[in-house]
Amino acid sequence: MRRRRILMSIGNHSLAIALAVVFVMPFVFVLLTSFMTRQQALTSRVWPHPWVWTNYQDIFSLIPMLRYGYNTVIYATLSAVGVMLSAIPVAYALSRMRWRGRNAVFILILATLMLPDQVTSVPLYIVFVRLHWIGSLKPLIVPNFFGDAFSIFLLRQFFMTIPEELSDAARVDGAGEFRIMTRVIVPLAKPAIVAIGLFQFLFAWNDFFYPLIYAGNNPKSITLAVGLSQILSNVQVNYSVSWGALMAGSVLFMLPVIIIFFFAQKVFIEGVTLTGVKG
Amino acid sequence: MFTLYPMIASLYFSFTHYDLTGTPQWVGLSNYRFMFTDDPNFWLSLRNTLWMVVIATPIQIVFAIGCALVLIRIKRGGGTYRTIFFLPTMVPAVAATLGFLFILNPGGPTDAVLSFLHIPTPLWFQDPRWAKPGLLLLGMWGIGTVMIIFLASLLDVSRELYDAADVEGASGWQRFRYVTLPMISPVIFFAAVTGVIYGFQYFTEGFVASGGQPSSLGDPQGSLLFYGIWLYQQGFQYFHMGYASAMAWVLFLIIMACTLVLFRTSKRWVFYQGGFQ
Numbered sequence: 001m002r003r004r005r006i007l008m009s010i011g012n013h014s015l016a017i018a019l020a021v022v023f024v025m026p027f028v029f030v031l032l033t034s035f036m037t038r039q040q041a042l043t044s045r046v047w048p049h050p051w052v053w054t055n056y057q058d059i060f061s062l063i064p065m066l067r068y069g070y071n072t073v074i075y076a077t078l079s080a081v082g083v084m085l086s087a088i089p090v091a092y093a094l095s096r097m098r099w100r101g102r103n104a105v106f107i108l109i110l111a112t113l114m115l116p117d118q119v120t121s122v123p124l125y126i127v128f129v130r131l132h133w134i135g136s137l138k139p140l141i142v143p144n145f146f147g148d149a150f151s152i153f154l155l156r157q158f159f160m161t162i163p164e165e166l167s168d169a170a171r172v173d174g175a176g177e178f179r180i181m182t183r184v185i186v187p188l189a190k191p192a193i194v195a196i197g198l199f200q201f202l203f204a205w206n207d208f209f210y211p212l213i214y215a216g217n218n219p220k221s222i223t224l225a226v227g228l229s230q231i232l233s234n235v236q237v238n239y240s241v242s243w244g245a246l247m248a249g250s251v252l253f254m255l256p257v258i259i260i261f262f263f264a265q266k267v268f269i270e271g272v273t274l275t276g277v278k279g
Numbered sequence: 280m281f282t283l284y285p286m287i288a289s290l291y292f293s294f295t296h297y298d299l300t301g302t303p304q305w306v307g308l309s310n311y312r313f314m315f316t317d318d319p320n321f322w323l324s325l326r327n328t329l330w331m332v333v334i335a336t337p338i339q340i341v342f343a344i345g346c347a348l349v350l351i352r353i354k355r356g357g358g359t360y361r362t363i364f365f366l367p368t369m370v371p372a373v374a375a376t377l378g379f380l381f382i383l384n385p386g387g388p389t390d391a392v393l394s395f396l397h398i399p400t401p402l403w404f405q406d407p408r409w410a411k412p413g414l415l416l417l418g419m420w421g422i423g424t425v426m427i428i429f430l431a432s433l434l435d436v437s438r439e440l441y442d443a444a445d446v447e448g449a450s451g452w453q454r455f456r457y458v459t460l461p462m463i464s465p466v467i468f469f470a471a472v473t474g475v476i477y478g479f480q481y482f483t484e485g486f487v488a489s490g491g492q493p494s495s496l497g498d499p500q501g502s503l504l505f506y507g508i509w510l511y512q513q514g515f516q517y518f519h520m521g522y523a524s525a526m527a528w529v530l531f532l533i534i535m536a537c538t539l540v541l542f543r544t545s546k547r548w549v550f551y552q553g554g555f556q
Contacts, residue, residue, distance in 0.1 A: 012352045019349060020363045026420060027366075029388045030378045041381075044391035108283075115286065116480050116534065118510050118527040122520055123288035129299060206371035208483040213515045225373040229491040232377060243381050250374040261369045265362070 030247045038242030055248035062245055065252070067220070068227040075140050075211070075223060076204040082144030083151045083200040084193055090147050091155035092181045096167060106156070112149045121213060128214060135218030140210055144200065151196040158192035159185060198264055205257060224253045293525035298518045310525035321526070323501055324509040327411070331505070332478035332537075335415045340470045343422040344463070347429035361430070368423030376487040379417045380404055404488055407502035414484055414503070425470045429463060436462045461550040468541070468549045475537045479530060482507035506530060 033041050034055050035048040059065055093099070094106050128139040162185060170180045186193065208225045215221035222230075228249050293310060295303035314321050346364055350357055367375065383389050383403035393400045401409040436459060444454045482505065489496055489503040493516055497504030510530070514523030 009354070012349065015349050016353055016360045019346060020360055023364055023367055023420065025388075026375075026378050026382055029382050033381060042386060044386050044388065044394075046388055046391060112283075112286075114476065114534065114538070116527060116530050118480065118507060118514075118523075119289050119531050120285035122514050122524050122527060123285040123292060125515070126288075126292075126297075126299065126520060127285075202369075206373075208373050208486070212486075213511070225371060228377060229373050229487045232380070232487065233490055233492040233495070243384075246377060247381060250377050254370050254374045257369050257371060258366070261366070 030250060033244055034248040034251050036244045038244060041243040041247075052244075055242065055244040056252075058242070058245040059249040059252070063227050063231060063249075064219075065224075065227075065249070068222055068224045071137060071215075071221055072205060072223040072225070075137055075207075076201045078141045079144040079204045080197040080201040082141060083148050084197045086145050086147045087151040087155050087196060088186060088193065089181065090152050091159055092177075092185060094152070095156045095159035096162075096164075096181070096185065097177060109149050109152055113153070117209060121210075125213060134214060135221055137215060137221050139214035140204070140207075148200070151200065154196055155189065155192055158189050162188050198260070202257060202260070224249075228253055289524045289527060292521050293528050295521040297520040299520060303521065306521070310522050311529070313522070314525060314529065320501075320504060320509050324497075324504045324506045327502065327504055328479055328481060328506040330411055331414070331481050332475055335411070335418055336471070336474035336478050338415060339418050339422050340425065340467065340474065342419050343425040343470070344429055344467075346422070346426045347433055348459075350426075350430055351433045361427075364426060365423035367420045370421070372483040373487055375417060375421060376484045379413065379420075380488060383413050383416075405499055407500040410488065410499055410502045414488060417484060417488075425473075428466050428469070432463045432466045433459070464549045465551060468545050472538055472541055475541065476534055479534050479537075480507050481505050482511070486511075 029046070032046060032048055035051050035053070036055075037048075037050070037052055040049065094102060094109075124139070124143075125134070128134050131138075133139045133142075166184055166188075167180050170184050175183070206225065207223070208229070211221075211223040211226045215223065216226050228246070231246055231249065292303060294305060294307060296306050296310075297303035350361055350364065353360060370378075381387055385400070385402055385405065389403075390400045401412075403409045403413040440458050440462070441454060444458050449457070485503045485505040485508055486496065489498040489508075493512075496508055496512060506526070507530075510523055510526045513519045513526060
């Protein structure tokens with residue numbers, strides 16, 4: 001019986017290790033290739049020989065990486081701020097205040113979650129053309145200050161779990177709704193607010209569709225996702241650009257996200273336990 | 280609101296011809312008529328997209344369940360595996376697609392591995408028959424989110440149910456089929472619904488995998504011309520705003536219909552614990 005259990009455990013672990021290798025391999029290939037010479041990247045040899053750093057220099061001369069990186073940081077940061085600022089009052093009104101039509105508005109917001117981006121993007125594009133915003137980062141950032149259905153939904157669910165007695169106590173002390181929101185609810189909901197900000201930051205960092213249609217025609221406003229995809233055509237068309245440089249660009253592009261992931265894993269876990277104690 | 284106005288405006292534009300210069304011309308149903316009868320790319324892109332929804336999504340869900348089942352049987356060190364399995368999900372779609380384009384490119388690492396094993400190597404993103412399976416692999420690599428949800432629901436399945444199954448002398452397969460599967464069916468349902476909604480809007484990976492520039496969109500030979508990509512070309516390259524709006528509304532209705540069908544059939548195969556206890 002005991003031997004069987006050990007054998008089972010070995011079996012399970014080898015299966016898990018095999019899967020882990022499959023999941024990790026693409027990272028390894030991409031990373032190794034980013035250190036290869038242009039000629040070697042075209043062969044099927046896996047280990048860089050010789051190791052070169054030049055790809056990481058090439059990618060900066062190939063495209064304005066710093067400019068694209070700056071645009072991406074601006075888009076990700078400001079849209080995250082916008083989502084946090086706009087979702088708090090709406091979620092508060094939808095969960096902590098009583099008014100007619102509240103449920104209807106909530107259902108409407110939920111329904112917009114099912115709407116494909118493509119439905120809204122065409123009319124918005126037309127609006128942005130008239131405002132002369134196309135080719136700038138404004139169409140990417142400004143709408144986030146007017147609420148985002150997913151964030152509102154998430155925050156509302158969180159606000160619902162905060163006991164009503166806390167608000168009542170503040171009301172007895174003569175606090176208005178705005179004061180209750182900023183002094184009572186927001187401090188308690190900090191983990192959830194950080195979470196929606198983080199989700200939006202990651203979404204914007206990874207986003208391809210919106211930067212492509214709203215900012216893609218102006219080199220000054222291009223983000224990393226769009227910029228990197230544009231090198232690809234060079235690689236395939238004339239081989240003047242090496243896979244190595246492209247992989248180096250991809251590594252630099254995904255690095256911040258991976259770092260945030262390892263860092264945020266903790267934030268999320270702490271957030272959950274924190275609310276468990278306080279709520 | 281940035282959603283409600285565009286929704287109504289988009290419906291209006293779908294009955295017009297509008298190319299951003301001048302004013303929209305009311306044309307009634309002609310956009311829709313053209314779409315269904317005269318636009319071969321509409322049907323081609325719909326077929327390609329259906330492949331992603333009907334074939335790729337279920338395979339990815341099964342793979343996610345498989346990974347979660349492996350994870351749940353690891354007693355010690357499970358957290359490390361979980362992080363590793365989840366990590367690819369964090370990689371931006373553009374970076375992931377670029378990576379897979381390289382890994383699967385003829386003469387690339389996959390070629391090396393497959394030829395070492397004496398398995399014939401497909402041309403992946405240069406062969407119309409293998410381009411979509413290439414994207415399927417990319418999708419399987421990034422199934423982390425669904426896997427984590429499956430893992431959470433597997434952890435919720437109570438020990439007693441398995442003990443009861445053991446008393447009855449159930450085999451491993453029977454335990455899975457009659458205990459595990461019903462208990463995780465709500466999550467399968469959730470994964471199917473989000474898979475449909477996401478699958479019909481498939482865009483970025485297809486766009487990058489086909490070369491990422493206007494002249495090559497949909498390559499090789501239209502096999503990666505997805506609905507979202509054809510809509511993008513119509514709207515934002517040719518500026519056929521009316522036609523793009525009509526396509527967007529047809530997409531919306533297709534998604535609604537599929538979601539509705541899933542909800543209707545769910546009573547038959549989704550098992551909610553609350554109603555049982």
